[in-house]
Amino acid sequence: MVEMPELRTEREFLRVSIDTSGEEVSIEEQRAANIRDAASRRTELHPDPYRDTGSISHHARKPRAGDWERMIADIRADRFGADGLRLWESSRAYRTMADTVLLLDLLRERRIWLTITTHDRVYNPCNWRDRKSLLEDAIDNESESAKTSDRTLRSVAARAEKGRPHGRLPFGYRAVYDSDTGKLIRREPRDDEADLLREAYRRIAQGHTLYMIVNDWEKRGAFTRSGVPWKTTNLGKALVRTTYAGIRQHDPGWMEVNGQRNPTARARRTEATWEPIVDRDLWLRVRAILNRPERRHNAGSxxxxxxxxxxxxxxxxxxxxxxxxxxxxxxxxxxxxxxxxxxxxxxxxxxxxxxxxxxxxAVYNRTFHSRDSAAALSAAQLALAEAERELEELRTLGETRQLTAVTVARMEPPLVAEVQRLGAVVDGLDTPDEIWSMLPPGxxxxxxxxxxxxxxxxxxxxxxxxxxxxxxxxxxxxxxxxxxxxxxxxxxxxxxxxxxxxx
Ligand SMILES: [Zn+2]
Known part of the structure; x- marks a missing residue:
């Protein structure tokens, strides 16, 4: 049995979950309970508790660095400053199993006690029975947290299925609210912005470049919502948005990276309740032009x-x-x-x-010169690009420690398999159809x-x-x-x- 120092001081880790269960306990309420329990055990509380106000679940969309990381770093560097760690409730602390294991290992290594107020118990991380029960507890919490996340995602998905707007109002639209209830009634085109977008679609279809358009707009003083000139990259990204064709996109796998939402190959599309900015044909034509690989390189030269x-x-x-x-x-x-x-x-x-x-x-008699295969190729290229980007993002999140290594290890193999599968599809379809239609062999x-x-x-x-x-x-x-x-x-x-x- 490993010797543990006496438990005299404890430092709290406080965190409020933002889930929708309605059973939230605020940091202040947790503190009050902790103080009462510590007093009854004659332990002193450290004056500076760790407070993490972010969402607890690793299913939460915005991973954020907070006091959790600071606490782990402090324990590692022997700056923790107490004999014990106090949590109000175990599920309020760990985001993932990997976090739990990391924390328990560190506590064992540094001989730090763990007290959980709601368990009315002090755990000794060096004791295998205590460790086992804490790990089991964490497994239960993880499945609970996954269930909550599923519920939230389901309600977003349900709204998406109905084609109702969700999220930030895109350029080109304004929100119409009920004057009595203040509730959002619908989203409708905002003439000044919508006209700009329509102009861009029309000109791209006629062979104008993004550069020509943003250049004209800057001269005319037509800026983005933030009041800065449009960039070709911004405009290109905006024009391929499904929103403008009246298509509502729901993507349960999207991730936010550098403040930007990135769709995945799992995105589902439904008809939207809002009015499109341009008709579907023009939108598809412009998207095909903007996705054309040769346009991405030396465009305009x-x-x-x-x-x-x-x-x-x-x-x-x-x-x-x-x-x-x-x-x-x-x-x-x-x-x-x-x-x-x-x-x-x-x-x-x-x-x-x-x-x-x-x-x-053998070249000009090949049967692949159909428009169908060109469409299939462009769809497969798009899906491949999205899968590759998703994989890259996952790895970035792992590298920047916004996701744990365990989560990355679990999510990576199916994505790698998907990238390989789509790569094979693209290779199979990758024939110079588009080229053949410009200048057919013969x-x-x-x-x-x-x-x-x-x-x-x-x-x-x-x-x-x-x-x-x-x-x-x-x-x-x-x-x-x-x-x-x-x-x-x-x-x-x-x-x-x-x-x-x-x-
Ligand atoms: Zn050379």
Missing amino acids: RIAHEFTGVIGCVPCTSGLRVNKSHGNLVYRCHDCRGVQIRKEDTDEVVTAVLFGYMSQP RDIEARWGEAAVSTRHTVAKRVLTPRYAGRPMVGLSTKKGFTSQPAIDRIVWHQEPAPETA
Whole structure:
């Protein structure tokens, strides 16, 4: 049996749960009960109790650092300043089993008693029977806390199912309240803001960029609700919100990271009770444009050469850029500056391979050129991106200790499996449908290539000249003196993926 010091002073940990059971006991009420109980045991209470006013449950959406962390740190650093820890009730202290185990281990290690007022008992953390009963208690609390959380989530879900508004009022809407009861009656479009949004949808559909729009808005003095100019990222995020299409989204798995709600693949959608800002077709069209992968990168920059960035540098794998050198155009690596090659000779080699690939019956007869598969691909890409983001957020919450390692370990494997599954779905669907519709492959590709706009050729080349399809041309260093003396064909190697097995 381990020797415990005498229990003379206790330090309290006080916490109010914000659950809806209606049986809350305030910090002051807890204190009063603690003082009475301590007096009856002739123990002294530390003048500075730990107070945590955040929500107790790890099911709570906003994990917050509070006095719990301070207390753990103090015990670790031998700054606790008392012989015992006093809790009013065990369920008011631990958020998770991992927290419980951590606390009990620390108390045992530092020989600190644990008193629980409502149990009318002093526990010795070095005694295995005491430890066992505290752990069992924590298991009961955890299941209770999960039940409460389920109940709260269910009522939010029920409201969502009815399509009623929930949460902050988005840009473009105003709330209408009943003048007698003060209750929210409905959400309706607010003309000034809604008109801005409609303008943005219309212009994006017409090919305007987010940049052009926010630029105009800033000149016109059309700002966000916080009175600052719109940024392209804010506007892009706003326009893809389901709210504006009159779709109510309920997402039981959303997490708040850096003050921002992030949807997950588990989101469910229902028709909303509020008026949409734009019709569903326009919204879908704009969302498809904004989600297009090539838009995310170098959006707005004008492409003067179809193979810019497409042909790679062997030493550093960067994409080569086009420059002028002594009156001739050359491809040059701007990263390692090691590679330079004449553009004309290189284009000849690259286009020959590209045309060869795109005029193969095996390529243009493939049956995947349906619009359905394009829609399925974009849905799968979206779900994959969301699952990846969710996984990343979970890991971040673990790293910043907002979630315990145990919780992360429990939640991670199914998410990893989901990311892998969606990745496989995307790979299976990932065909250049969109590209094929811009410039379909066929025997006459060479003629049509010549007629197509540079931007179209660039988009197609960027997609087709990849390891997955025709292969990526990579230019190596010249083995001869002067970059023009070795023929281009000898310096180009093709990075290619092994052909996929046909299912
Ligand atoms: Zn390079």
